[in-house]
Amino acid sequence: MSSEQKIEFYKGPAGGWGALRSVTNALLRQDIPIKGAKTLLSANQPDGFDCPGCAWPDRNHASTFEFCENGVKAVAAEATARRAGPELFAKHTVAELAEQSDFWLEDQGRLTHPMAYDAASDKYVPIEWDDAFARIARHLNALPDPDQAIFYTSGRASNEAAFLYQLFVREYGTNNFPDCSNMCHEPSGSGMRPQIGVGKGTVTLDDFEKADAIFIFGQNPGTNHPRMLGELRAASKRGARIVSFNPLRERGLERFADPQDKLEMATLGSTPISTHYFQLRVGGDFSAIKGMMKHVIEREDEAVARGEPSVLDHEFIAEHTTGFEALAADLRAEPWDVLVRESGLSEEQIRAAADVYLGAKSVIACWGMGITQHQHSVATIQMIGNLLMMRGNMGREGAGACPVRGHSNVQGDRTMGIWEKPPAALLDRLQKVFGFEPPRRNGVDTVEAIQSMLDGKGRVFFALGGNFAAATPDTYQTWKALKQCELTVHVTTKLNRSHVIHGREALILPCLGRTEIDMQAGGQQGVTVEDSMSMVHISMGINPPASEHLLSEPAIVARLAAATIGARSSTPWLWLVEDYARIRDKIEAVFDDFKDFNARVAHPGGFRLRNTASERVWNTASKKAVFFTHAVPLDTPSHRARARFAKKGDTIVFTLLTTRSHDQYNTTIYGMDDRYRGVFGQRRVVFINKEDIRALGMKDGDWVDIQTVWNDGQERRADRFKLVAYDIPRGNIAAYYPETNPLVPLSAVAENAGTPTSKSIPVVLVPHELPIQKLAEDEADGMVAAA
Structure with missing residues (x-):
């Protein structure tokens, strides 16, 4: 990570020596150069683990030595020698942790113990696993309506964890499955x-x-x-x-x-x-x-x-x-x-x-x-x-x-049934195989889940991975929603923003990472994932767990299910997680495409799921592929905003797209540089055409506040961003998320999909009033998002 704040045009290609230097720095930064190098040798190998980064497939999973710069950062962050144990939480109140940047929070290292929020001291304190599961079960079983519980899922969850998760939640009685798919694809x-x-x-x-x-x-x-x-x-x-x-x-x-x-x-x-x-x-x-x-x-x-x-x-x-x-x-x-x-x-x-x-x-x-x-x-x-x-x-x-697609198993999670709008055929098969009547009403997606919590209906929030508070739109509304919950629970490997934006009660449950050995009663276990091209393969961790107190995601789900619905469920939850092959047998029983699952995934490289469209078999209503006719969109929020300001010649409405930096994966910030775009040591920047800077009466390097132009009367703003002249069409600007997520209204969603429209928000730029010295001090602290 660069310590010097500068804007310096990058002249080299993508990859190359810059990528190798970044790989070295990533390993050294986490204090694991030797261990990290050995870990990388097992990435995307038949007897190793699947990269916890993106869902792009391997050329030949059975033999190639493949990893990339961002994959190294993901592996290094997970295999770090740093630990965020009870002593960290004893030193800091949650209010103090909330003042730190997202980068600082995750940079503390791997979580080691389950932790519970203590309101009296405003600190997280250790809790035993059985007590944590009992507390969650008590809250869930006290709800008069299962739809008052919300179960979020990250795309890093394995097929086995996702399958057990959807099974447990549907046996509990709801289809409330907001997930990261709702926010991307x-x-x-x-x-x-x-x-x-x-x-x-x-x-x-x-x-x-x-x-x-x-x-x-x-x-x-x-x-x-x-x-x-x-x-x-x-x-x-x-x-x-x-x-x-x-x-x-x-x-x-x-x-x-x-x-x-x-x-x-x-x-x-x-x-x-x-x-x-x-x-x-x-x-x-x-x-x-x-x-x-x-x-x-x-x-x-x-x-x-x-x-x-x-x-x-x-x-x-x-x-x-x-x-x-x-x-x-x-x-x-x-x-x-x-x-x-x-x-x-x-x-x-x-x-x-x-x-x-x-x-x-x-x-x-x-x-x-x-x-x-x-x-x-x-x-x-x-x-x-x-x-x-x-x-x-x-x-x-x-x-x-x-x-x-992005996350390594976001496609697999949907295949396993993580979907708030489940098809009837899936519910019918679950009923046949497991002997219970699944709920038939649709659940809530991510934006609807936030609104449900705001309205007071969503009272318990459980997240299997992810960083909900940082990933979602309309940041301050989302934070308000989470704080209104009676209980928030996060299954995670590292500390993040969501753990300091919590409900009246809160739990942090640390889990094994993809790179770590998962030992259960039946021996060492592997989990499976599905990449963007429907290839399913197994992943085996090679590193000792970061702490003896960690549980695997499947084990956490199974023990929670046993504690919550065990008395009324015929599913042998704890027996299933003794050997994940048993879970895969159940997956095979529910999904026809997984016939002979255990045998097929044992082959190096795994197998590809059937894709009917690639066979020219069209499972549409007409049994044919459909040409759709659509009119050119002429009434978007940006169209309306520009029309609204048309008579104000001195006001320019821009369309903002949010984007990642090169030192970032989703909401995880690995460092403060964006090498290919020439940004170093900072993140609060706005990429803008140089002619637009001139039209604003400003100059490259000036500071601005960004304000959303919307029609609901709410003020949405993100302050203290540096103008950076960049090759982008006039009338358009770009800036990093999650810093700009406060600018995305909850009501700004894709038609017929509900995805936040984070790539097309109408905004105006106004000069920022703070002295330059104060701005420099804030920038040096990185992205500070006070709770």
Whole structure:
């Protein structure tokens, strides 16, 4: 971590020697250089553990030596020699801990004992495990309605833990399962299921070897999924076209030096990634994609008029789809000037992107949260599906849809039934296998859970992992909601913001990490995870537990279930966790796709779950893939905010997108640098076009406060941010979360998905009034979020 605060343009490629230096620093920082190096040798190996970072798959899980810079940071943070034991909590009141930065809290090290909040001293004090489970059970069983309990899930939970968790909660009597999917890729599933019958990506890594063109929408793999750059590099080297759409210039989409390529490292070389890079306006993806499709239809009409070969895959469209004629008519009628204005690209740029699509036999489309966290994200994802299907790029080699998910098992958790809107077939199977009547009413998603707690209905909050208080929108409303709870409980490995924003009673339950040995009565256990491409494989920890007082996540869930509903449940909770193979047998009994689960996962590399869309089997209402027709969004919050201020010539409304730094994974802050964007030793910065700085009457390096423009009368602001001139389209700005989460209203959610629209918030910038000296002092303390 840099100690010097500076803005310094980064000239190198993504990866390269900078990544290796960062790896070394990450290991040294956690005081584990030798242990950490040995641990990394077991990352993503058949007899080792699955990386606890992102969900990008391995090229060959059975033999390759794969890890990335951010994976190293995740592993080092988990395998740290530092400990946050009872002595830490004895030294600090919760009020004092709440004054520390998010970075400081997690940097204290691994939690070692279960802790309970003592209101009299305002401190966490040790508690025995049995007493902790009894306390939670007492609260849960005292609720008059099971729906007054909320059970959050992080995407790091294993399949085994997630399966037991959903089973316990449904036996308890609720479907209240807000999870991290609600805040990231919920629109992907919501858009894809009615369109192609599955809510998952249809491609594998083998398809990346065969694709002629790869389109990347709203994603920054260099920071968020660094191992993906290896696939893009290989595709670039063999001549595939890579087309990137992103408001920001991201180094990982420009050039990459593979740290495992000796020649490239020795010569200080690098590989170009994007053959085309289009910097559209924030939220302009919908119009850009629709413009590409309009270009395709125009070329098709010209080909028909000239008697030339069709540019569409009419055979695929006729046999496998419905709705195409309506879409084609809508595309012909769409004015180019609307598409140009709303995308922020020129007509020539849109046509150039479409020509790459037309020139490719096989096309993959990838997207990330730059697509999903918008009001019209579901429609945008369906437009991506439309584009792919026009030329049959769905369900064949080298082609398909690739939503790139974040947490290592966020997709697996949903597969296991962590879903507030469970399908009837899942509930029917649970009833058949376990002999109880599951609740049939839908539960609450993440935003609805916050509102439920605010309204006083949600009274007990239990989190299996994650950092709910920092990850969620409308920060101060969320904090108010959590503080109103009678009990908050967090299963975690390290201290974070959520533990100091607590209910009247609170518990911190420390668990084993992915890298640690999990010993149960049946011997050492492995857990399974599912990556972004539906590959399921086993993960075995290799390090001794950070403390003898830690329990595994499956054990915590099973013991809580036994304490809460054991007397009225026929499920043998404690027997199941003696050997996780027993849990996998139950998973197999509930999910047909997991037939022979234990045998298949024992094979090096595991197995791939069936994906019907990749077989051109469409589990939709019509039993065909669906072309959806959508109008260009012209009434977004940013449209309305700009119209509201149109008569105020001196007020500029910006569209804010929130983003991660390179020293960050979700809400976990590893350091204060963002190397590729040239930001060092600080986080409270705003990336803004230099012409917009001039239009504000300010200069690069000035300080501003950010204020949301919304229609509910609430003031939302985030203060003390430094202007940083950056290559971003005018009218758009970017800043890091969670610092900017207070600016995202609870009501700002994606249509038909409920995901917070953190990538498209209308804001204004006003000069900050504090003296520069005071600002510098605050910056030196990092991100301070007082409770």
